[in-house]
Amino acid sequence: MKREDASDLLAFLAVARERSFTRAAAKLGMTQSALSQIIRSLEDRIGLRLLNRTTRSVTPTQAGERLFLSIGPKFNEMDAVLAALSELRERPAGTIRLTATEYAATEILLPALRKILPKYPEIHVEVIIDYGLTNIVAQQVDAGIRPGELVAKDMIAVRVSPDLRMAVIGSPSYFADRKRPRTPQDLTDHNCLNLRLPTHGGSLYAWEFEKNGREVNVRVEGQLVFNSAGLLLEGALKGFGLAYLTEGHVQPYVSRGQLVRVLSDWCPPFSGYHLYYPSRRQVSPAFSLIVDALRFRGQVG
Incomplete structure (x- = not known):
């Protein structure tokens, strides 16, 4: 015809x-x-x-x-x-690719996915653990989860967590024969567990501190370097040295006495995790469901 x-x-x-x-x-x-x-x-x-x-x-x-x-x-x-x-x-379906840090994936993303994936079996999610600022367009990733201050201005950003704090922690056995640091400069006398980031030429992550408006970045030294927050935590628990991790990541171990926290007065809150994606992205029903499940609805700060 x-x-x-x-x-x-x-x-x-x-x-x-x-x-x-x-x-x-x-x-x-x-x-x-x-x-x-x-x-x-x-x-x-x-x-x-x-x-x-x-x-x-x-x-x-x-x-x-x-x-x-x-x-x-x-x-x-x-x-x-x-x-x-x-x-x-219009039925929510398809594969959504997300990049996140280990902590964000474990503590933020997985609880949100637990709410929706059982209800929508046609939605599939691929989670890529990455500490760098992934170019989600070039890598064909739908969205990323990073602290808000790291998200580019041309991205749509949706807050998915309250404000964060970092924490310096070590095991009781590590501190058994060592003085606890009172200032960031005291870290030069300690064995610190380093995190190597894929960005900035794979350099070691500088520990960031602030107190009374004074900002201090310390490039710590130690015997072990990891590219995983999970291994940093495990190394600290086993007494290899001090680690610098997100407060939520270590708080359960601090509460149980498995880790000791130091320099807490030098670790003020900073912008929480945000889901980010390009403004020109065509939003599918499946992606909209995930964004809504992740959206932080509590108080900030």
């Missing part, structure tokens, strides 16, 4: 249903004269009159009634198929 034939048949069906050129033209979004011309062209091609026209009414001829009863259900069936496809498109 030619495209113009299909369009003309749809125009005929509209007139036959409405029994009016005026109402059919309004539904089709065209002028009455244009619709009349389409019907005349269709009748000329078929060689049969399809509609009886009077000043008061429009009714199908015998040929028009036969055509109406024949093709009407077929077009209705096609409409139903298209509607079903539309529903399928």
